[in-house]
Amino acid sequence: MSIIETTPEAAATGRAAEIYADDRNALGYVPSHTKALSVNPDAFAAWRALQGAIAGSMGLRRFELVTLAAALGIGSAHCRLAHGNKSLKFLGEEELVRIARDYHDAGLSAAEVAMMEFAQKLSTNSAAMTDADSLRLREAGFEDREIVDIALAAAARNYLSRALQALAVDVDVPPGLSETLRHALLEPLGTRQPLAG
Template sequence: MFIKTIEPGEATGELAALYEAETKSMGHIMQATQCWSARPDIIIPVENLLHQIRDGFSLGLLNFRLITFVAAQHVPSSYCSHVYFRALSGMIGRDQTLAVRRDFRNAGLDNQQIEMLTYTEQIMRNASQITDADIQRLRNVGFTDLNIADIALAASFRSFMSRYFDAVGARVEPEFLDSDPVVRAEMAVGVK
């Protein structure tokens, strides 16, 4: 990491509780979490917002992770690409996750998911170019305005998170790296 953060042994209060909970659930504290401790006044609100978005996501965890994975590719973010490649592989399989990475339009997803990820791509490339017609296309495949807002929120939040991780030098933990060096290289972008 490029910046000084609060180490687990130095953490107190809410930060210590957050670190303890993550250690219990994951076996360690992710750099994606620890990097926020440079601003201890921000880490708890950021973590709470992440959980509110993800846990209350109107389209379910799978779609949240698909959006996050595609958004991470367009940031681009090695950290989030590796982490969400691992998470999605556990849900839809490694081969389909690789297919999503390479071309989600031809990855065996349903039409609604393809439209959702097309919108995600638009957000990541240039949200100012999105039109009423783009939103109507989402409605035409069955998305509600709540769903559309959730897609936009998940993609935009990933842009914020991933850019911060890279800006402060968070590095992906070894357990998130694929065993295949070709796949690892495909997930890696920017400074390696």
């Protein structure tokens, strides 16, 4: 549990109230991470704008697959659950369960596997990355802008996930997420982390 004192939903004003309302409208609730990061609402709004610029450039399917792989590399239960839930908008639950358990054996294209490997490596050992890692993406058919977007999406996930971990923000289970999918998303992390909600 985080020591950060957050603003209750009923007491939120200004930019924080707008951010809370956005999440209520999009998700049906306000996650713990939104409350914690809205302590600095301008920075959180800037983060969301960055995330939107990256996702808009690369497309939501690619963005979410890269995000899931980066969250796996980081060991982020927060982002695996939140983005697993978001991915249900364009992936069937059975396919997403397979991706969550092992994206190498989930029927994804070779290009999708390559970008997920890149994102996972960036999130576990970016200092060891070389041109060879980007070259693998190029060989998988990605152009320079796409390679940059994959790197930006994974790096942006590191920014948010690591802040949530450092602040010990509660891990929310999105309402309606099935037990099967929840386990598939968390099992590769080996997490025993307590979950909120």
